[in-house]
Amino acid sequence: MTATPSNPTGTPPLKKLNFAFPFRKASEDQSKPSKDFTDAQEFHGLLRKEIHGAYPVSREWLWHGGIHVTDTGAGSSLDLKHGVRCMADGAIVAWRLNKTYLVDDLPAEGEVPAFQAQYSSGFALVRHVMEFPADNSLTFHSLYMHLQDFASYELDESQLHPAYWTKRFRVASGANDKPNPSASGTSAPPEHTGLRVSASKSTGRIIGILPRGAQFSLIKQEGNWGQIDAVHASALVPPRVGGFVESDAAVGGWINLERNGDTHVVTPFTPEDALDRIVVPVVPFPIKAGDFIGHIGRFDSVTDRNAARMVHLEVFAGSEIEPFIEESRSWLVENAAKPAKWKQLGLSAAPTILRIDTGTKLFASPNQEGRDAPTTGVIQSYSLAELAKGAESAVLETNRGSDGKRMRWWKVESADARRREISGWIREGNFAGGRVSREFAQKWVDFEVLAAPHDTAHTIFASAQHWADYARGADVPAAGGIDKLSPLMHAVFRQLYETGDGNQAANDLAVASRQKWTALRASHLIVRHESEWANSEKWLQLITAIEKSKGATATLRAEWDRIQKLVWWEEVSAQLPGLSDPNVFHIHPIAMIGNFQTSCSCTGQLLSEEDLQQIAQGTPRAKIQEYVSALNTAFNDYKFDTCISRGHFLAQILHESGGLNFTLESNGRGELSYDPWRGRGLIQITFKSNYEEYQLYTGEDVTSNQLAMEKLEQAPHALLSAAWFYAIKAKLIEASDADDFIWITRVINGGFNGYDHRLQYFNRSIQILGLQGCLKLNRNGSYRFEESKAYREKRASFAWGLWNDPGLTKRGIAEKTKSEAIKGYARYLELDDKVGKATDKKGDPKDKGWYGIGRQVSVRHYCETRLTEISNRSRGQHD
Template identity: 40%
Template sequence: MTNQPSSRQAPAAAPVKLKPLSFAFPFLRKGRGQSGSSAQFTDGNEIYRLLAEREPSGAYLVSRKGMWHGGIHVTEAGAGQSLDLEAGLRCIADGVLIAYRANKTYPLSEIAATGSESPVQAPYSTGFALARHTMEFPQGTKLTFYSLYMHLMSLEDYANFPKRDKPSYWSREWKVTQHAQDKPSPGGNGQAADLSQQGLRVRKSYPAGEIIGVVPQGASVTIGKKEKGWGQVTGLQGASLYPPQSGGYVEPSDAVGKWIYLGHENGGPVVEEVIPDSMFDRVIVTTNRTCTASDAQGDGGGIAVKAGDLIGHLGRYDSLNQCTSGTRMAHIEVFCDDSIQSFLEQGRAWVNQHGPHKEDWAALGLSPEPTILRIAPGTVLYQRTQDKRFVPGADPQSRKTDAVQVYSLAELARDPNRRVTEPHPNPNPGYPVNWWHVEGVNAQGQPIDGWVCDFNHASGRVTREFAQKWIDFECLSDDHDPAHTIFATTRKWVDYAGGAEVAEPASRSNLSPLMVTVYDALFKKGDGKQAADELCTLAQTERGGYPWLMQAASRLIVRHESEWANPSKWKQLVTELEKQTGAKPQHEEEQKRIETLAWWDEVKAAVPGFPGPEIFHIHPIALGSNFVNKNLVCKQCGAIITLTSDFLRKIAPDASSDFVVAMARASVDLFSQYGVNTCRQVKHLLAQAKHETKRFKEFRESLNYVSYTGQSLYNMAPTAINSGFARKNMTFPTPSTKIVWIQKHLIANDAAYGEHCFGAKEQPGKDFRGRGLLHLTHYETYKRCAQAIGYPIDRQPELVENNHRIVNESGLWFWRDRALGAIADNPTNLGDEGVKKITHPINPGLKGLPERQQFKREISAMFNQDFSSGCTDD
């Protein structure tokens, strides 16, 4: 056992602090190297390059055919070659899923084939998922935005990819098959069981707990958590239970919270997954469901989702024009209503007024350190000489940037080849001054690279910026054509797309007022005669300025009607097109597709507050880039201490790749949120966690005491064992009978010991043993942690061992709850004695203290080498 419930007095109510919204990019990078495990993207510029190199169509703002496009496309044959497609699309931020549609099988478009009686069939997905998110900054100013994931995989298609998990928000049941042949046992009076009463036993605990009853063959149940081939029943779909003994009786509700086997017996699976037909091929609005306590954004209901959660997989979307087969793709977009303009204005005003004042950030519970490095146009990128000096170079004009560059400071700091600390900064700005290696483009459209200094750069403006300022994002709103082209009229689009013999079809003068505004925001030079061409090729790599032009376009937040609403408006475009081409079957089929894809009206009718179709669109990668990477800066010495995978591999060589990724992400997203913001705290936290988790490999405490006798077990943990007896109202006539009971029921029975000693009346059948980064222990501690971190670990304690984000966040919450940061930061708590003082609130018995002290010394040495820590603590 490790920690005990806190006995300290609850602190006085603190001012309301903001909880930063967690973000993630919507897909994972395909595994590299020998491990082959996938990883999270951390650099938005890497994704921009990937989209530009691999996705010739489906770019943000403008498609290559001159159509408006409010999102981005990712295809299996394009960017998908570098993505982990098995891992699927991921939710971009914490929020709630408010609506979805899943195809059972893909709808088919049919086009007559030349020279064949059989039409060409082109499947396409209408499946989508829609999530709602809310961010707040400053206090009292909120923005509700939505993320949309279109063209998701159908149920039938999942059969082709057995390794891909179906989305958890899909309704599903488990049907008991004919291979489940358990029967009630004979009654107490010898009454034999009815031979027809066969099914699947329900046990109080697995694998050999008390039998509650038998679920009949053909009946369906719903399952919550799964463990080691067993599933916990959350509901019976109208089914009754056979009693455990013939002639007896059992209430169906008794099965809830108990366990059934999910494996194979008698030649086949005892249960099979069944997804109700009623779920498919219709818009399902989830806001009428009651949100759990874990839903931190549950206003109006919905299904809670977290940043990085699986949303779905790329679905089929075969082209009608090219009749290509087997195309898989997804469309991802983010949108919000008009409140975005006021939200940006208020946030920027607050940053302008309060940005330099760290105490004002602390009052909101936010990091006071900027997270973004901005290089303004006209900045010369310096060269580094062999004697390690930084100079403008022989031809400074050719090394002068011609476009804004924006970098995550955390991402730059992760690569030791991109940062050099200035040894003698002058004047001293109060934090370490660094030189950063960056890329850009010059006025001739040539790529350049070099070094900039993040304070008082001699040849240009380089600044550190706050994400809350949404630096360089701009809201654009103007009149636009309702037929979703970039032109002022549908006729002008037809002329351009069809190559009509008209003067200057691509001219700026032919664009809609909105797209003139967009064009002028991006292109400062030239006569505008090829404006449409320039807009249609924004994302192409052969264009000068890539990827900075794409980055600039991604920071335009543009008001335009959604393409998923008002499908009838596309008819005017088709009508105009057919004046030139004549009627074509592709046009009719395309109109059918558009009508089938639409969902806006159904969602708006069922979701209060959902906006009308005139919305502001936000580039999903730009949004993620602005908020995903937050550097962790030591508040005492100013070192950037965002943990890298390379560093974590040094201190945790045997940890799983998933854990390493999650811990690196936690240092970005969670450390500052829980007050872990100094070198000393990070070193102590990692040392303690390394001991508690057996070198970051085991996140659940083992309670198997087979090597002990009953007496020694009782002597070792009398408080925990007696609390179990008290909770269960169990008494014994003599101490010896108590020991006999312990020997019979607890010795060598990990599950029974855990339930007895760390269970709760509120959650029968569960145990609340030590789990997570610092071994969270006891029901009341789990309950308080659940309320703070927004996950239902008080009802599903296994989350604290199975979900790496929760493994980390629960440990960080415990660190803050026990005020361990103050102990670590106390300058008198140095060396081994400091480790001892940190250990006591975690384990009052100081178990494993020598190893904790050894880990602290080892981690400190590696930490100081990698992060140039200025905090002396040894």
């Protein structure tokens, strides 16, 4: 496992930059949720389905700085319903949201009917900062172009709205606060009913009432409270009838946004003045890798005249990328093999990439070349984490190799010099068959930076005229030959095709995206080129050249009109320092994610005493030493293959055992009704049936006598029995990989006793084991009930209400809130309604007596009562 210990030099560790693929993988079974991609090769394969929009050359012999994902191409295998996701941690610095899609009206041309081509000019631009090593940073941006229009969200209310959109609130009909009567007893008129504005949260002084229909925006939101930035419609009403309040008195005040029972007191909305314009926020909107950005939008082709949905994805950086990569590689030359240097940066010292060079023989079996061993004709890189998932494809050497090391052999796939698929075995280090190395992502393995003059009209040719000659099939010698390309595209061509005369260079570049190995090589080219989204006039050169050769058409006019409405660079850069030069270095989004995406696999890695000690703070060193070996055995035997599953398991056993100190259920000196089968182990195995199940699974006698039972109180079985219960009996590995802390705690405890303490252990594991890139549901150290599997279970929902109820004293969650209690109780009722309000044979409620509410007390009645009591509490009271 990866440690992130305190830094002996005193220099803070680098801030980890997390990456995520822009979509999740659609499930073949529609009833099951989509899954995260973990293999960049798989995503690259989907991109080969796309007819247009490949990187770095389009099928029309034009420069293309990003990739397209369409609903009929790669999107047919992606989870489009849940939208496009942010590709790395960062902040949204600009966006544009179309009210409705823009339209190109194309008249009929000959037999081709008239067509209204809809398209989106909506986009989101995200700024990211990467650092490696210390004091060497790179600012880069990711672009999400052609996002869905606002009208489409209005039509489908089930769709999630992007969180960064400009948001205002309208006081709704559920708001029932009123000004106090006047001194003479005069009541406020109905039109003054609305929502109180307080000087502070909780029971602060009432500033006034925002009446129903009033509109306001917030400076910030903290839980159910929002601080008012401005009031946009209506006027603030004095807190007492006949009183006075300044018109701007609400600014800076606090308003409670919590629902009033089942009705909303405010409704959020996007104002008209935030639509069809570029928004550059004063304070960029923070966003994490994997967060929702938007949905793919319409982008109908004016050439083919067909409806289509797509998104253009792009990553680019300024000129600092070259020295940044050089500095990163230089640091690795000096320090890659020095674990202490990695610890100073707070990073893992383990390589993440396996690189197989060209000319490497793939052996018939580990250490056996066999006859006619095929030889690689391409450079192939694998994620070591992905390789580790195929246990049948890995063999650890029994004897040390000529380099004195015992290493793994992997079965891999590659291609020969003629691009024919081959497969065989390689050693994960240089061997008799060729050159194989384990590499660090920070080396930017096989990425090549290219910068040279290019056609200002964005063709791959030296001029727009050369492009027009080739496009119309002019009788020009070697019209598509390498000599007609721009210097930049000449360099690109030779990166992809090292040999050959280049007579068909233009065509070869246009079809490169269809060929697996050529497309993979192209994805590792970092190419400097003017952005497509700047300087619309450059496209006029190309359109003029086309018109000279083919004549003016409605299609060309529509293309020119569309281009002028798509560009955004000049307007954004005028408000955003650091984005002035549109001549940027473009990076293939999937190649970058594949290179840097954090591996969550811990297969083959050992938990150290140092790591465990830092997580289990306060646990005696002797206990750490007693259990660390058994922990590593359990991780292997019970398939805790991901780092995050290990972190969740540690959090639970450390709480359950009081930091590894207690392995026997105590009842003072008294006996228990189920003795001698009382709880034993770090997650206490209780009752005869569970003892017998563990014995049957492991073959270890833990039932025949007292001494046999007491094995569960000591290492290794105190730990191994806990791992058995967690992974086999409770089946919590999947929930751990999904980062579902709430559900794990519910299963282990039955409710949420010790919730905060367990969470402290897990959040500490995140830091010590470097789990930041593996988190899915953890947000700043906390979890949301509605995102957990617990939200789909009645008992868990009721428990969530109980443990969060400020009016009760359940121990485990210290910061109890009305909103979370209501969420749990209301969810129980919703689930109970779905099953028809379950009753027993007598017709009485079936759910009774849960969690000590009283043996005959109906859970449903209890929820309804508590919801009423909570809702009747003063709305001004602290939540």
